[in-house]
Amino acid sequence: MEIRRIVAAYFSPTGNTEAIAKAIAKAAAQETNLPVEFIDFTRPQAREKTYEFEKDDLLIIGLPVYAGRLPNKILPFVQENLRGNDTVSVAFVCYGNRSFDDGLSELVYEQERTGFRPAGAAAFATQHAFATALAHGRPNEADLEEAKQFALDLMERVKSIGTAAGIAPLQVDGNTPPGPYYRPKRMDGEPAVFLKAKPVTNPEKCITCGTCARVCSMGSIDPADVTQTPGICIKCQACVTHCQAGAKYFDHPDFLSHKEMLETNFREEKKNRFWIANVCG
Numbered sequence: 001m002e003i004r005r006i007v008a009a010y011f012s013p014t015g016n017t018e019a020i021a022k023a024i025a026k027a028a029a030q031e032t033n034l035p036v037e038f039i040d041f042t043r044p045q046a047r048e049k050t051y052e053f054e055k056d057d058l059l060i061i062g063l064p065v066y067a068g069r070l071p072n073k074i075l076p077f078v079q080e081n082l083r084g085n086d087t088v089s090v091a092f093v094c095y096g097n098r099s100f101d102d103g104l105s106e107l108v109y110e111q112e113r114t115g116f117r118p119a120g121a122a123a124f125a126t127q128h129a130f131a132t133a134l135a136h137g138r139p140n141e142a143d144l145e146e147a148k149q150f151a152l153d154l155m156e157r158v159k160s161i162g163t164a165a166g167i168a169p170l171q172v173d174g175n176t177p178p179g180p181y182y183r184p185k186r187m188d189g190e191p192a193v194f195l196k197a198k199p200v201t202n203p204e205k206c207i208t209c210g211t212c213a214r215v216c217s218m219g220s221i222d223p224a225d226v227t228q229t230p231g232i233c234i235k236c237q238a239c240v241t242h243c244q245a246g247a248k249y250f251d252h253p254d255f256l257s258h259k260e261m262l263e264t265n266f267r268e269e270k271k272n273r274f275w276i277a278n279v280c281g
């Protein structure tokens with residue numbers, strides 16, 4: 001079938017998912033000679049809109065894995081605000097080298113329930129947002145090359161089918177429907193409880209530039225006083241990562257113990273994984 005519009009949509013507080021989405025989109029665009037439209041739904045304003053897709057569109061959609069699933073506060077956007085109409089899609093997740101558990105199977109499942117036909121899926125091992133020693137520096141050049149090759153293989157498969165109905169259901173690793181969220185552990189093996197943790201600010205380093213408030217994925221940091229986070233914090237690390245002054249950090253003991261546990265036990269680098277749907281009918 002012929003694709004007439006390519007859209008790449010992503011949630012990416014620390015930039016890994018964005019980098020992979022752009023690599024996949026660039027290769028798909030070169031293959032089809034089409035421009036790419038981007039939907040960056042990292043910030044709350046973008047998640048207020050609803051986006052409709054047609055039969056000859058291609059949606060590339062990526063999210064990071066949080067606690068072995070899709071980020072729960074972002075899930076409603078994926079379920080309600082992206083509407084397919086027998087639209088071919090490519091679903092991928094980025095995860096921080098522990099496990100993608102049911103994150104990818106959840107995304108494929110949600111796509112199938114909302115009018116999309118995932119023709120391909122992938123899980124990329126990328127630098128962990130807070131246990132930054134894991135998959136450090138990834139996606140690297142080799143990862144981006146793999147993303148490109150995946151996109152080219154996928155476009156070849158899409159070309160070979162008459163309509164989206166020719167895409168067989170995709171079987172990826174993980175449970176469908178997804179199982180429970182992963183429960184973080186401390187170094188001593190006990191549950192790490194940091195649901196209410198929020199970032200703190202070093203007043204000696206902070207230059208009151210306001211970036212953290214602007215990039216917060218939940219719009220939770222007070223722009224008038226960035227030391228205050230009155231809203232919900234999902235621990236996405238956008239504020240920490242984007243603060244050029246190194247003034248934002250987490251000091252919650254269970255959060256830090258969980259980070260240490262991850263960096264102690266999940267150092268062995270994982271390989272990226274790819275699935276391309278079979279043709280049916």
Ligand SMILES: Cc1cc2nc3c(=O)[nH]c(=O)nc-3n(C[C@H](O)[C@H](O)[C@H](O)COP(=O)(O)O)c2cc1C
Pocket residue numbers: 011012013014015016017018063064065066067068069094095096097098099100126127128129130182234235236237
């Ligand atoms: C709150 C939170 C929970 C996470 N849970 C997992 C997880 O269960 N497994 C895993 O391997 N990585 C986990 N990660 C790591 C992210 O999936 C990974 O860093 C991803 O690359 C972040 O994407 P981004 O750069 O687009 O924000 C978690 C990160 C955060 C912030």
Ligand code: SF4
Pocket residue numbers: 201205206207208209210211212213226242243244245246247248
């Ligand atoms: S991004 Fe960093 S330096 Fe800028 S206001 Fe926030 S904490 Fe301060």
Ligand code: SF4
Pocket residue numbers: 013198199215216217218219220221229232233234235236237238239240
């Ligand atoms: S305050 Fe929490 S939700 Fe907002 S950017 Fe920082 S870590 Fe993410």
